[in-house]
Every structure is written in structure tokens, then in C-alpha cells.
Amino acid sequence: MSAAARSAARSAWTVRSVPAWMRGARAFFARGGAIWGAALTAAVLLVVAIGPFVAHYSPIDFVGAPFESPSLDMPLGADIMGRDVLSRVLSGGTVILSLSALATVLGVALGGLLGISAGYLKGAADDLIMRTLDVLLAFPQTILALLFVSVLGSSFLLIALLVAAIHAPQVARVIRAAALRVAGEDFVEYAKGIGIPPLKIMVREIVPNVIGPLLVEGGLRFTYSIALIAGLSFLGLAQDPPAANWGLMLNENRIGLTQNPWAVVVPVALIAILTVGVNLLTDAYGSWAVQGNRPGAPQPADIKAAEILDGPL
Amino acid sequence: MRSPVSSPVSCGEAAVVVRGLRVTTADGRRCLVDDASLELEAGEVLGIVGESGSGKTTLGLALLHHCRRGLRIGGGTIRVAGRDLGGAAPGDLRQLRGRLVCYVPQDPASALNPALRIGTQLAECLEPRARRDRTRLLDLLRAVKLPPQANFLESFPHQLSGGQLQRVAIAMAFANRPRLIVMDEPTTGLDVTTQAHVLETVRQLCGQHAVAAIYVSHDIAVVAAIARRVAVVYAGRIVEIGPTERVLRHPAHPYTRALIHAVPDIDDATPVSGIPGHAPEAGAESSCCSFAPRCTLAVDACRERLPALVVIAAAHEVRCPRSADPEPVPPRGPVAVRAASVRPLLAAHGLRAFYGRREVLHGVSFAVGAGECVALVGESGSGKTTLARCIGGLHGEAGGSMTFHGETLPLDTRRRSAAARRRIQYIFQNPYGSFNPRRSIGASLALTLAQFETLSGSERRAKVLAALDQVSLPASMADRYPRDLSGGQRQRAAIARALITDPELLVCDEITSALDVSVQAVITVLLSELQRERGLAMLFVTHNLAVVRGIAQRVVVMQEGNLVEEGPTDAVMRRPQSDETKRLLRDAPRFTAKARGCDTL
Numbered sequence: 001m002s003a004a005a006r007s008a009a010r011s012a013w014t015v016r017s018v019p020a021w022m023r024g025a026r027a028f029f030a031r032g033g034a035i036w037g038a039a040l041t042a043a044v045l046l047v048v049a050i051g052p053f054v055a056h057y058s059p060i061d062f063v064g065a066p067f068e069s070p071s072l073d074m075p076l077g078a079d080i081m082g083r084d085v086l087s088r089v090l091s092g093g094t095v096i097l098s099l100s101a102l103a104t105v106l107g108v109a110l111g112g113l114l115g116i117s118a119g120y121l122k123g124a125a126d127d128l129i130m131r132t133l134d135v136l137l138a139f140p141q142t143i144l145a146l147l148f149v150s151v152l153g154s155s156f157l158l159i160a161l162l163v164a165a166i167h168a169p170q171v172a173r174v175i176r177a178a179a180l181r182v183a184g185e186d187f188v189e190y191a192k193g194i195g196i197p198p199l200k201i202m203v204r205e206i207v208p209n210v211i212g213p214l215l216v217e218g219g220l221r222f223t224y225s226i227a228l229i230a231g232l233s234f235l236g237l238a239q240d241p242p243a244a245n246w247g248l249m250l251n252e253n254r255i256g257l258t259q260n261p262w263a264v265v266v267p268v269a270l271i272a273i274l275t276v277g278v279n280l281l282t283d284a285y286g287s288w289a290v291q292g293n294r295p296g297a298p299q300p301a302d303i304k305a306a307e308i309l310d311g312p313l
Numbered sequence: 314m315r316s317p318v319s320s321p322v323s324c325g326e327a328a329v330v331v332r333g334l335r336v337t338t339a340d341g342r343r344c345l346v347d348d349a350s351l352e353l354e355a356g357e358v359l360g361i362v363g364e365s366g367s368g369k370t371t372l373g374l375a376l377l378h379h380c381r382r383g384l385r386i387g388g389g390t391i392r393v394a395g396r397d398l399g400g401a402a403p404g405d406l407r408q409l410r411g412r413l414v415c416y417v418p419q420d421p422a423s424a425l426n427p428a429l430r431i432g433t434q435l436a437e438c439l440e441p442r443a444r445r446d447r448t449r450l451l452d453l454l455r456a457v458k459l460p461p462q463a464n465f466l467e468s469f470p471h472q473l474s475g476g477q478l479q480r481v482a483i484a485m486a487f488a489n490r491p492r493l494i495v496m497d498e499p500t501t502g503l504d505v506t507t508q509a510h511v512l513e514t515v516r517q518l519c520g521q522h523a524v525a526a527i528y529v530s531h532d533i534a535v536v537a538a539i540a541r542r543v544a545v546v547y548a549g550r551i552v553e554i555g556p557t558e559r560v561l562r563h564p565a566h567p568y569t570r571a572l573i574h575a576v577p578d579i580d581d582a583t584p585v586s587g588i589p590g591h592a593p594e595a596g597a598e599s600s601c602c603s604f605a606p607r608c609t610l611a612v613d614a615c616r617e618r619l620p621a622l623v624v625i626a627a628a629h630e631v632r633c634p635r636s637a638d639p640e641p642v643p644p645r646g647p648v649a650v651r652a653a654s655v656r657p658l659l660a661a662h663g664l665r666a667f668y669g670r671r672e673v674l675h676g677v678s679f680a681v682g683a684g685e686c687v688a689l690v691g692e693s694g695s696g697k698t699t700l701a702r703c704i705g706g707l708h709g710e711a712g713g714s715m716t717f718h719g720e721t722l723p724l725d726t727r728r729r730s731a732a733a734r735r736r737i738q739y740i741f742q743n744p745y746g747s748f749n750p751r752r753s754i755g756a757s758l759a760l761t762l763a764q765f766e767t768l769s770g771s772e773r774r775a776k777v778l779a780a781l782d783q784v785s786l787p788a789s790m791a792d793r794y795p796r797d798l799s800g801g802q803r804q805r806a807a808i809a810r811a812l813i814t815d816p817e818l819l820v821c822d823e824i825t826s827a828l829d830v831s832v833q834a835v836i837t838v839l840l841s842e843l844q845r846e847r848g849l850a851m852l853f854v855t856h857n858l859a860v861v862r863g864i865a866q867r868v869v870v871m872q873e874g875n876l877v878e879e880g881p882t883d884a885v886m887r888r889p890q891s892d893e894t895k896r897l898l899r900d901a902p903r904f905t906a907k908a909r910g911c912d913t914l
Contacts, residue, residue, distance in 0.1 A: 186747040187757075193707055193726050194764050194814075195734045204760075208751035 028288045037280030044274040048097050051090030059088045059244035067259035077260040079253050085263045092244035092267065096233065097274075099160055100225035106164035107225075108218045111171025116210065118172065119179025120188075120202050130176065133169035141166045142228070149237045159238055163228050167221045174217055178210040185209075212286075219282025223275045230271050246271055326395060328525045329353040329376075329493050334389035336368075336375045336549075341387060346372045346549045349389070350622075355492070355523035358516065360540030360557065362533050362572065364592050364829045365800075368549035373495045373529040377414045378406060394492040411438060415486035417496040421478040425470040431481055432466030438488040457484040457514055475693075476507035480514065487518055494519075495527045500535060504692035504856050509900035512539045531829050533576050534859070534902040537561055542628070545569045548593045548603035551622070555629030565625055565636035567608045575834035577859035579886075579901045585863055587835030602633070610635045658683040658850050659704065659722070659737075659818055664713035666699045673699050675874045676713065681818065684848040686841070688865035688882065690858055690897065696874040698742075701822045701854045705739035717818075735765045738811035742823040744803035748795040754781075754806050755791025762813050780813040781806070784839060801832035808839065818850045825860065837864050858901050862886060870894045 028034055057063050064078035071077070076085035118129040145162045152158055182188065183206060191201050232238045233247025241248070246267035253263035329352065336346040346368050353359055363369040374380060378391055378398040391398040393413055401409060410416075418424040425434060435453055436444040443449050451461040457480040459465060470478060479499055486494050496515070500508040516539055519526045530536050536543050537557055544554040545566060553566040564570045571588040590607035593599065602620055605611040614620075614634055622630045625637075657680040666674040674696050681687045691697040702708040704715070706726030715722040717737070723729050741747040748757050758777045762768065768776070778788045784805040795803060804824055811819055821840070825833035841864050843849050853865055861868055861882060868885045870878040870893055878891040889895045 186741040186743060187749045189707055190739070190741065190747060193705055193734070193739050194761060195726060195729070195731060196764060205749055208749070211751075 028284065031284040031288060033280040034284035034288070037277050037282075037284055040273050040277030041281060042277075044093070044270055044277065045097075047090065047270065048093035051093065055084075055087035055090040057084040057087040059083065059091045060242045067253075067256040067263070069260060070262060076262040076266055079249065079260070079263045080256055081252075085249075085260070085266065088244040088249060089246070089266050089270065092246045092249060093270065095156075095239055095243070095245055096226065096229055096247060096271075099156060099163075099229050099238070100222060103160040103163035103225045103229070104167070104218055104222040106160060107167030107221055108171050108214060110164060111168040111217070112175050112210070112214050114168065115172035115175030115177075116179045116202055116206050119176040120183045120198070120206055122180075122183075126176075129172070133172055136165075137169045142231070145228070145232070146235070146237070149232065154232075154237045154239075156238075159229065159232060163225050166228070167224065171217050171221060174213060175210055178213045179206050182206050182209040216282050216286045219278050219285065223278050226271060226275055226278075326392070327352040328355040328357075328394055328523075330390075330392040331376065332390045334372070334375055334391065335387040336371050336380060336384055337387035339383050339385050341385075344387065344549065345384060346375055349375075349551055351544065351551075351554070353493070353525035353527070355525055356520050357542070358519055358526045358528055358540045360533075360536030360543040361527060361529045361546055362531065362536050362543060363546035364531060364572075364831055366592055367546045369529050369531075369546045370497055371549070372546060373497050373527055374416070376493065376495050376527060377410060377416055379410070379416075411491070412489045413491055414493045414495070415489070415491040417479075417482050417486045417494060417499045419498040419501060421482040421499075422470065422475065424482055425478060427470050429469075430466065431468050431470065431473070435466070435481070435485060435488065438485045440489070453484045453488055456487065456518060457481070458510070459484070474507075476503050476511060479503065479507075479511055483511070483515060483518070487522065487524070490522050491524060493525050493527070495529070497529045498531065499528075501530070501532075505858075505897060505902070506692060506900040508535070508902070509538075512902075515539065532902070533561070533572055533830070534578075538902040545572065548599060550603065550632065552604065552632045553630070554622075555626070555631075559626065559629050563626075565629070565631040566604075566633045567610050567635075568604045571607075572831065575831040577834075577837075577857070577863050579859040579862065579898065579903050585834040585837060587838060588831045610638060656683050657681070657716075658685075659715065659717050659852075661700075661704070661715045662713055664700065664703055664715065665711060666696070666703055666708055667710040667712075669710075673874050674703070674711075677871075677874075677876050679869055679876060679879060681850050681852055683817070684844070684850055685867060686844050686851040686853055686865045687867045687869055688861040689852055689854045689869050689871065690856065690861060691871035691893075692856060692897070694873070695871040697854050697856075697871050698822055699874075700871065701739070701820050701852060704818075704852060705737060705820045706734070707739065731765060735814045736817045737820065738814060738816040738818070739820045740804075740807050740811055740822065740824050743827055744800045744807060744824075745795075745827075747807050748803065750795050753792055753794055754798070758791070758806075758810050758813050761810050765814050776813060780809040783812055783843070784809045799832075800828050801835065804828060804832075804836055805839070808836075808843075812843070812847075816849070818852065820852045820854075822854045823856065826856070833860070840864060858886070858897050859903075870897070 029038070060083065062082045063084050064074055064082045066078065066080050066082045068074065068078035068082065074084045074086065076089065079085050079088065114129050114133065118126040145166060148162055149159065188201060188205050191205050196204075229238060230247035230250075233245045234251045236248065236251060239245045239248060241252070249267045250264055253260070257264055331349060331351040334346060334349040335344060337344045349372055351359065361369050361372060371381070371384065375386055376391060378386065378401075380386060386399065389399075396409065396413060398406065398409065398414070432450055435450050439449060447463070447466075450466055451463075454465060455461040459477060459480050470481075473481070483499070499515075500511050503511065512535070515526065515528075518524065528536060528540055533543075540557050542555065543557045543560050544551050545560070545568065546552070547568050553560060553564070553569045560569060561573065564573055568588075574586045575588060577585050588607060593603050600619060601617060602608070602611070602615040605615040608615065612635065620632050620634050622632045623636070624630050660678075660680040662678050663676040664674055664678070665672060665676055677696075677700060679687075689697045689700065699708055703711050703724060706724065706729055709725050711724045713724075715724065717733055722733055726734060748754065752760070755774075755777050758780060759773050762773055762776055777791055781788060781790055786802060786805055786809065790798065790802070790806065798806065807824070819840075825836050828836065837860060840851065840853070844851060853861070855861060865882050868878070868880060868882050869876060870885070870891060872891075872893040878885060878889065878894045885894060886898065889898055
């Protein structure tokens with residue numbers, strides 16, 4: 001085989017043609033929510049990413065009187081300690097966002113792992129995994145998280161792990177239903193039939209077919225993470241006071257709501273915009289994936305109510 | 314109270330008159346059904362035959378003046394019992410549907426509400442004041458030969474069999490004595506015996522109550538069993554319409570002829586032939602004969618303008634300028650029967666299988682010789698698929714023993730040697746589920762190969778392309794995803810995936826049952842070629858005895874988990890011994906069934 005023929009043959013099924021990708025992207029952004037979701041999310045991410053570099057003041061310097069009204073020098077006024085609100089807003093998203101992202105990735109990965117194992121292995125393994133998760137779900141989760149944080153002290157990793165642990169059972173429940181459906185397909189039977197070991201089947205046959213629900217779950221869980229971590233920050237459990245943090249800013253400045261509302265309104269608005277944006281994006285992704293614009297997207301008819309409803313809700 | 318059914322039928326007009334019916338996409342750019350004109354007398358059954366995508370279902374629905382979302386009726390008139398459906402206001406049309414015109418869907422299991430009792434759903438079809446009348450409901454059950462008992466009315470859809478559900482759907486359609494019933498492949502999911510009974514019931518009901526019926530099907534043999542006249546649809550146009558007997562004996566359109574050749578005839582041992590080429594995409598623009606690209610008789614005139622429907626005999630119309638010139642029909646030689654091999658390849662002894670505590674196979678023993686094709690026949694629930702899965706090692710809950718090449722073959726695939734897994738390949742019934750949708754066809758084949766052989770990338774690619782070539786798929790398919798392929802192409806790809814391991818035994822589980830007859834013909838021809846050329850042994854599981862003749866040397870008949878008959882194909886077909894085989898043979902739809910057919914109407 002000549003080198004040219006070989007490269008042609010290789011490209012025949014390794015390189016996905018660009019037009020198909022473009023078509024997929026176009027179909028995705030043709031959905032109403034997708035553009036808004038992307039724009040809102042990108043706007044907040046932009047603030048978080050370049051904020052610390054463009055801030056006029058340091059977030060922890062005292063530069064004015066407490067709750068000073070907005071001026072040209074401080075467009076959003078000052079907070080309870082007389083620090084510049086704009087500068088604190090610009091640098092206060094990093095921790096929330098990175099913690100949320102980390103917690104989401106961990107939670108979805110753990111939940112996905114458990115859900116896929118339960119859905120594919122079935123039987124005793126399924127019972128063991130799902131009943132254990134049911135026990136975890138029985139505890140009020142925010143309270144549980146607060147308990148752990150107040151006993152073990154607040155570290156970033158602990159918070160990420162706690163939030164991930166809160167997400168995992170719910171992710172596992174959703175992914176198990178999706179994995180059950182895929183595990184019943186003939187191509188999985190075929191893989192078993194030619195002797196492919198279970199772990200490989202899960203990785204190569206099941207995972208690619210539950211990527212859609214996994215991503216949707218990820219987006220949804222990300223917004224929960226933001227809310228949870230902002231809540232923990234509000235209670236002062238994520239970062240200690242001098243640090244700038246949207247959740248913490250809420251807590252500090254709520255007593256001055258009448259003097260300088262911006263110190264509360266702007267962090268809240270940013271959290272809200274991010275949450276709405278990510279939700280719009282994941283909704284758009286969900287409907288795009290279900291309508292078959294990707295190879296192997298789950299078809300609505302394939303998702304049987306009985307399987308989704310399987311197990312106690 | 315207004316009752317459209319009792320409005321007087323205008324004299325001299327047929328019960329159903331359709332003129333120039335046209336269905337287009339909502340934007341009017343593409344046309345899915347064009348220039349359809351039909352007439353039906355009261356009590357007459359008209360069959361509409363065509364491949365998938367031919368527009369037969371769209372036409373059937375359009376006769377109710379209904380379209381799927383995204384389509385609209387672009388022209389023509391539909392008059393049923395003197396009422397113009399097209400001119401009716403939307404509210405009136407809703408009244409007319411269910412009273413004047415009715416529909417029986419393909420899959421009654423999804424058409425009935427699983428949460429409501431059968432009696433409740435039947436009652437919904439009746440007029441409000443008749444709903445409390447139990448005797449009316451029991452009469453309806455009796456009419457479709459269901460047990461007229463109160464506890465049947467109390468049952469839920471999931472408690473009934475497919476045949477019973479379809480009878481309930483038919484009872485619902487007949488409940489108001491409509492003038493026209495459209496049935497969309499109502500017996501496709503049923504086994505032959507149930508199908509024969511349902512067809513018989515429909516025929517009687519239409520005759521008794523003078524209801525005109527349209528029977529839509531891809532299977533010309535089924536249509537022959539029920540319809541007095543048949544219309545053949547291709548690419549949204551009626552290409553031939555005439556009395557069933559005449560269309561079957563003297564088909565005038567080349568497409569009809571090809572379609573008839575594709576259907577295996579249970580009374581004829583000659584092999585089938587598929588139709589070369591592909592049917593045009595639904596709604597493809599055509600200002601000429603749509604069949605011309607696949608037609609051996611096509612002349613320039615066919616490619617320049619659309620042929621008109623021409624009357625060639627009494628009530629027999631055809632849309633082809635060359636209907637008088639029959640093409641040279643390729644001689645259909647009998648199946649090459651290999652001498653039965655003395656060397657058994659696979660033997661099963663006392664095979665038992667369970668689902669939980671229920672035993673579904675009760676000690677089955679049989680053998681497949683090297684290079685031999687054995688057909689495994691039985692109705693649904695006979696255990697034939699379970700048996701095939703046991704042989705493929707896919708059914709763990711089993712007992713008994715199997716030998717392969719004289720050596721013990723473990724029942725569970727996990728305990729089989731790689732060599733055994735490689736030599737026995739299983740092909741699934743449903744071509745839509747047997748490939749991972751996230752992986753290209755080429756990658757799926759390469760993965761199977763990688764499981765058994767360590768090859769360099771280029772060797773693997775060469776083998777994948779060779780395997781695709783063996784099943785006549787172009788190399789470009791390697792790059793496609795399963796959703797880009799038609800059902801027939803996927804099933805061919807599945808065969809290629811089985812062949813790539815160089816197997817000795819193919820276990821084919823009803824692999825043609827989800828396909829159109831013309832595609833089924835192509836697949837069976839392909840399999841018998843492979844059997845001849847590569848000396849492949851095959852276990853061909855099917856519920857369709859007619860297919861068996863064209864492919865298998867030996868037949869094994871199963872009933873309720875037991876093997877009831879076994880023998881050479883020809884002997885079993887000619888002189889069936891067991892009652893089950895006789896019943897399967899008797900109930901199979903056949904071309905010659907016309908004689909006992911609609912003349913009773």
C-alpha cells in the first residue's frame with residue numbers, strides 16, 4: 001500500500017469531517033437558549049478570568065468610608081470595611097467558580113462511575129450501590145456538609161469533596177437509568193458474546209452512549225455547586241473574611257443594604273447570571289442531543305419512562 | 314343529534330372516491346404522495362403495497378385527511394359515503410374520524426393507553442349513550458373473536474398478547490360501523506397463525522358490515538391473502554392498480570414484477586431475487602418515472618416525462634409505457650442443495666434454558682453439520698431465539714451440554730475459549746441496535762478483529778474493507794455511523810462484522826424480520842452465496858417458513874420449548890409430520906390463498 005493510500009485509508013475513519021462538526025454547532029446555536037446561555041456564561045467567566053488584573057484597587061485595601069456611595073473613583077461604592085466593591089467583585093469569583101467546577105467534576109465522575117457500574121453489572125452490585133446511595137440521600141445534605149466543615153475545619157479540598165459527595169447519589173441515579181438502557185442494547189450483548197471483559201465494555205460501549213446525560217447532569221450540578229458553595233461562603237465556611245468572595249460579600253454587606261445596595265446586588269446578580277447561563281446551555285445541549293444531531297444521541301423513544309422511574313425516587 | 318354515518322349515500326357513487334390526492338411538505342416544496350386516485354365499493358378491501366419510504370403510510374393517513382406533522386394535503390378530494398372530508402371544518406372532521414373513517418395502527422401496544430382497562434377504551438369509541446351498555450362491548454369482543462367475558466373488559470393492555478391487542482384495536486375501529494377503515498400493517502408484528510386469524514376476522518367484518526378497507530403492507534403475500542384489489546406504490550405514486558389475482562399473475566409494472574420476485578413463495582422452491590439499487594428518498598423531486606434508474610426496461614421516454622396511468626385490462630391500470638414488454642426474467646434455479654455433511658460441527662444435547670424459575674427450553678437436542686444451513690422455525694414464544702442465544706453463549710441460565718468440533722462447548726460465553734467465540738458468530742434480529750451508535754462501522758469491525766487478532770493498523774484496515782466488500786458495501790461505509798445506514802445496509806454490516814473473524818457457524822436470529830421484502834431477498838441471497846463459497850454453517854432462525862425454502866437444507870421446528878420436527882427442507886415442506894409444522898404451513902400467507910380469499914365477501 002502506498003503512503004498516500006495509507007494516509008487516505010487512515011483519514012477515512014479517524015478524522016471526523018469538519019462540515020459535520022460545523023453543522024452540529026450550527027444546529028446547537030440555532031436553539032433559542034443556546035446563544036443566551038453561552039453569552040451569559042461567557043460574560044461571567046470573562047469577569048472572573050480578567051477581573052483580578054483590571055481591578056483598580058487591591059480587594060483587601062481600605063480605600064474609603066464604610067458603605068460609601070458610588071463615586072467616579074469607586075463606581076460601586078465601598079463595603080462595610082471601606083474596601084472598593086468593584087475590585088472585590090472582580091476578584092471574588094475565582095474561588096467560587098473553581099471550587100464549583102472541581103466539585104462538579106468530582107461529583108459527576110463519582111456518580112457516573114457508580115451509576116454506570118450499577119446499571120451495567122445489575123444484580124447484587126446494583127443493589128449494594130443504589131441502597132448505599134439511598135442511605136446517603138436520607139440525610140439532609142446541607143446540614144451534613146455544615147457538620148463536616150465545622151468539625152474538620154474548612155479547607156478547599158474538603159468543601160469540594162463534600163459538595164461532590166452531595167451530588168454523586170443524584171448523578172448516579174440518573175446515569176444508572178441511562179446505563180440500564182444502553183446495557184440492554186444488542187451491541188453490548190455482542191461485545192459480551194465476543195468475550196470483551198466487563199470493564200472494557202463499560203468504558204468503550206456504555207460510557208460513550210451516556211456522555212449526553214452525563215454532560216447535561218454536569219451542567220445542572222454545576223449550578224447547584226455554585227449555589228451550595230456561595231451558601232457555604234455566605235456562612236463564612238469557605239474562605240476567611242479578608243478574602244474577596246461573592247458569597248462572603250453578601251453576608252458582610254447585607255447590613256448596609258440601604259446605604260450601598262451595590263455591595264450586595266452585584267455579587268448576587270453575577271451568581272444569578274452564571275446560574276441562568278449554565279442552565280440555558282445545558283437545556284439547549286439536552287434538547288440538541290435528544291434530537292439526534294450527534295451520532296448516537298439518545299432518541300426520545302428510546303428513553304423509556306419505566307427505566308427512568310426505576311428505583312425509588 | 315348529528316350522525317354523519319346515517320347520512321344518505323349518494324347513488325351511483327362508490328363508497329370511497331379519492332381523486333388526485335397530493336401530500337406535500339408544509340412548505341410545499343417536496344411532494345410525498347402525488348396524484349393518487351382510488352375508488353372503493355362498500356365492503357371491498359384494497360391493498361396498498363410498497364417498500365419502506367414509498368409513501369404508503371402517508372397515503373393511508375391522507376385518506377383520513379390527516380398528515381404527520383410537517384406535511385399537508387396539497388390537493389385532491391376524498392369523498393367517503395358522499396361526504397367530502399377535505400371540505401369539512403376541523404371540528405366536523407374530528408367527528409367524522411372514528412365515525413365515518415377509522416384507523417388501525419401498526420403497533421396496537423403503543424396505540425392503546427396502558428393505564429386504562431380494555432373496556433374503558435372500547436367504550437370511548439362508542440357514542441356517549443351507548444357507553445354504559447355492557448352488551449354492546451361484549452358484542453364488539455365477539456365480533457373480533459375475543460372472549461366476550463366481563464373480566465376481559467377489566468384487563469389492561471399489558472395482560473394481553475399482541476394478537477389480542479390488535480383485535481381490540483380492530484374492534485375499536487369497527488365500533489361505530491365506519492364507511493372506511495385504513496389499516497397500517499396491522500399484522501406485521503404477529504406470527505403467522507395469529508396473522509391468518511386476524512386477516513380472516515377483518516375480511517369477515519368488512520363483508521358483514523359493508524365497510525371499505527384499505528390494507529397497507531410491505532408484504533405482497535399478506536395483501537394477496539386479504540385484498541380483492543391491490544395498488545402498488547413507488548416513490549409516492551400509484552404505479553399499478555388492479556384486481557389482486559391479475560396483478561399477481563400478470564404484473565405489468567417492472568417494479569411490481571421485481572417486488573413479486575423478492576417475496577419468497579412457500580409453495581415454490583425457487584430462490585428470490587432482490588431489487589438492485591435504492592428506492593428514491595421520500596419526497597425526492599421527480600418529473601419522470603421514479604423507477605427508471607432501477608428499471609432494466611427503461612427507455613428515454615421514461616426519463617423525460619412522467620408516464621400516465623393507462624388502462625391495460627379491465628380495472629387494471631399501470632403507469633409504465635413498456636408494460637406490454639416483459640423484461641427477460643432471470644431464470645430462478647432451485648437452491649443448490651449441498652449433500653448433508655456427515656461431520657457434525659455443533660451438537661446440542663438436552664439443552665434446557667430458564668428465565669428465572671420458568672423453563673423455556675425443555676431438553677432440546679439437535680446438530681448442525683459443517684457447511685450446512687439449518688433453519689430453526691417456530692412461532693413467537695416457541696423458544697427459538699432462546700435456543701439461538703444459548704448457542705451464541707448469550708443466555709447464561711441454561712443446562713445441558715453442547716459440543717463444537719467434538720469438544721465440549723461451555724454454555725456461557727465467558728467460559729468459552731477465544732477460538733470458540735471466534736468460530737461461532739451471532740447476528741442480531743434488530744439491525745438498529747447491534748452497532749454502537751457512537752462508533753463508525755469501520756471502527757466497530759476493527760474492534761471485533763482486534764479482539765481476536767493482533768494486527769498492524771494497515772492490515773486491520775485492509776481486512777475491514779475486504780469484509781465490507783464481501784457483503785457488497787462500498788468502502789466509504791467504513792467511515793459512516795450506524796444512523797447513516799439503512800436497515801438493510803446495517804444488517805449487511807453486521808454480517809461483515811461476523812465474517813471478519815472467519816467464523817465456521819453463523820447464528821442468524823430472525824435477521825430479516827425487521828427488513829422490507831426486497832431487502833430480505835438481497836440478504837438471503839447474500840447468505841446463501843456465502844454459505845456456498847465459504848462453506849459456512851448457519852443456524853437461520855425465522856418465523857417465516859417461506860424464507861426457509863430459499864436458504865436452508867434442513868429444518869428444525871420448535872413449539873413451546875420442544876423440538877417437534879426435524880428433516881430436510883423439502884421433505885418437511887412437502888410432507889409435514891407434526892401438527893405444528895402443518896399449522897405453520899397452512900397459516901403462512903401465500904399467493905394462491907386468493908382462491909379461498911375475498912370471494913366470500
